[in-house]
Amino acid sequence: MPVFQYKALTAGGKAVQGLREADSPRTLRSVLRRDGVFLTEVLGEQQVKAQAERDVNPKRWVLGRVSPENLAIATRQLAVLVHAGIPLVESLSALVDQVEHERLKRVIGDVKQRVNEGSTLADALAAHPRVFTTLYVNMIRAGETSGALEVVLVRLADFTESQARLRSKILGTMAYPAAMLVIGSVVLGILFTVVIPKITKIFEDTRATLPWMTRALIGFSTFVSRYWWALLLLAALGVYAFVRWKRTPEGRMRWHRAVLRFPIFGRLVRLVAIGRFARTLSTLLKSGVPLLTAMDIVRNVVGNDRLAEVIDQSRDAIREGESIAAPLKRSGEFPPLVFHMVAVGERSGALEEMLSNVADAYEDQVETTIGALTSLLEPVMIVAMGAVVAFIVFSVLMPILQINTIAGG
Numbered sequence: 448m449p450v451f452q453y454k455a456l457t458a459g460g461k462a463v464q465g466l467r468e469a470d471s472p473r474t475l476r477s478v479l480r481r482d483g484v485f486l487t488e489v490l491g492e493q494q495v496k497a498q499a500e501r502d503v504n505p506k507r508w509v510l511g512r513v514s515p516e517n518l519a520i521a522t523r524q525l526a527v528l529v530h531a532g533i534p535l536v537e538s539l540s541a542l543v544d545q546v547e548h549e550r551l552k553r554v555i556g557d558v559k560q561r562v563n564e565g566s567t568l569a570d571a572l573a574a575h576p577r578v579f580t581t582l583y584v585n586m587i588r589a590g591e592t593s594g595a596l597e598v599v600l601v602r603l604a605d606f607t608e609s610q611a612r613l614r615s616k617i618l619g620t621m622a623y624p625a626a627m628l629v630i631g632s633v634v635l636g637i638l639f640t641v642v643i644p645k646i647t648k649i650f651e652d653t654r655a656t657l658p659w660m661t662r663a664l665i666g667f668s669t670f671v672s673r674y675w676w677a678l679l680l681l682a683a684l685g686v687y688a689f690v691r692w693k694r695t696p697e698g699r700m701r702w703h704r705a706v707l708r709f710p711i712f713g714r715l716v717r718l719v720a721i722g723r724f725a726r727t728l729s730t731l732l733k734s735g736v737p738l739l740t741a742m743d744i745v746r747n748v749v750g751n752d753r754l755a756e757v758i759d760q761s762r763d764a765i766r767e768g769e770s771i772a773a774p775l776k777r778s779g780e781f782p783p784l785v786f787h788m789v790a791v792g793e794r795s796g797a798l799e800e801m802l803s804n805v806a807d808a809y810e811d812q813v814e815t816t817i818g819a820l821t822s823l824l825e826p827v828m829i830v831a832m833g834a835v836v837a838f839i840v841f842s843v844l845m846p847i848l849q850i851n852t853i854a855g856g
Contacts, residue, residue, distance in 0.1 A: 452464070453465065453488065453489050454486075454487050454488040455484045455486045455487055455488075456484070456487055457483065457484055457485075457564070458483050458484075463563070463564060465556075465557070465560030465563070465564075472486075472489045482564065484564065512550070513550055513551050513577075513578045515607055515610060515611035516611045516615075517546075517551055518578070518579075518583075518607055519611050521542060521548075521551060521555065522600060522604040523604040524542055524545055525538060525600055526604050528541055528542065535568060536562055536563050539558060539559035539562060542555055542559075543555050551578070554578050557574070557575070558571040558572060558574075558575070561574065567588070567591055568587055568596070569588035572584050572587055580748075582744050582747075583607075585731070585736055585740060585741075586603050586731060586736060587600075587603070589734045589735040589736045595734075595735065598734075599734045599735075602733060602734055603730070605730075606726065606730045610723070613719070613810065613813065616814065617719070620817045620818075620820070620821050623825070624828060627825075627828050627829075627832075631828070631832050639667065639672065640668070643664065643665075643668040644669070644672055646843055647661075647664075647665050647668070647843075649847075650665075650846055657846050658846060658849075660838065660842040661842045661846050663842070664838070664839065664842040700752050700756075703751045703753045703754075704753045706751070707751065707753060707754075707780065711820065712820075714816065715816050715817070715820065717754075717780075718809050718813045718816060719813055720749045720754050721754075721782070721785060721805070721809050722805075722806050722809035722810045722812075722813055723748055723749055723750070724745055724748075724758070725785070725805040725806035725809065726806035726810070727744070727745050727748050728741055728742070728745050729799050729806060732798060732799045733799045739765060739766065742758060742761065742765070743762065745758055746762075754780055757775065757778040757781065760778065761774040770793050771793060772787070772789040772793065773786075784805065785805055788802075788804060788805050789801060789805075
């Protein structure tokens with residue numbers, strides 16, 4: 448969507464200017480009028496067109512995505528500025544100058560303009576849901592309401608950075624096995640479709656009975672070289688059908704239930720989800736967000752529908768006067784450590800600290816599990832690829848040795 452630079456007058460006659468996203472100058476005028484601002488001047492049509500062309504550039508759109516790392520850095524910088532006693536609008540202006548990410552710079556510029564026009568910081572951030580999540584906005588709103596915006600910004604920066612580190616660690620750990628799998632698949636594809644058919648041609652003129660390994664290799668190689676397109680089509684159809692099924696409510700729930708039962712990887716998914724649940728809920732409660740609102744937010748960040756269903760049950764239990772720990776225990780999806788510590792926290796009035804301790808424990812387990820998986824995956828993949836290569840080598844060499852033996856006899 449194009450971004451227009453505009454000049455306008457408020458209802459009180461005060462001159463204002465800023466940036467605002469809109470489909471056209473006419474839409475911009477309507478949007479500003481709803482806010483009680485009357486447009487007087489808008490950016491030229493040629494510049495708007497150039498801006499729109501830059502916005503629809505796919506490369507710019509992909510590279511312009513605001514990552515958790517970018518957001519964490521900007522949040523930390525804003526916390527420092529607010530802590531220094533600088534007024535919020537001036538802090539946002541300074542942040543616009545400090546941020547290097549182009550899209551985030553434009554978004555913060557719009558947030559600054561909205562705040563300058565009288566909007567709260569939370570409402571200004573909520574206008575950009577693709578950059579600022581519901582969790583982010585609600586924490587900021589709680590900080591503004593309680594007068595502890597500086598503290599909330601620090602906690603939010605810590606939380607965003609910890610989640611970004613965890614995400615980077617998981618992606619970094621899985622990058623090497625994924626690269627090995629892709630490279631190995633390409634190499635094997637070339638062997639079966641190009642190299643092996645040429646090598647096995649030397650056996651066509653011989654009448655010797657080929658070993659079963661060689662016959663199996665030739666049959667598989669012939670099938671792959673002739674019907675590779677069918678295999679790709681079948682794989683694409685399978686992926687398409689799976690994605691369509693998983694997008695249905697029933698399919699999504701069944702899949703998320705199954706994921707939690709997967710050996711090894713299911714445990715990792717559960718650890719990550721529970722750690723995220725505990726850390727997010729602890730951060731929200733410390734920031735002054737009401738418990739029921741916090742539960743609504745937390746259900747959307749665990750990343751698993753089955754666990755989100757359990758959190759919904761806990762929220763309903765709280766409305767009826769029950770504790771959080773009881774439905775967590777009944778579900779069977781949360782380990783005993785979690786609901787016991789939650790129960791202790793509820794009884795002692797230190798729920799936030801207990802949840803923080805749970806998050807620390809499970810984030811440590813995630814790191815340990817990821818390290819163990821990395822140590823396990825690498826040798827398993829190397830052995831598997833070595834076994835396939837050894838099968839190919841023996842399948843090719845055995846008939847050659849037989850032919851030499853017959854010729855020598």
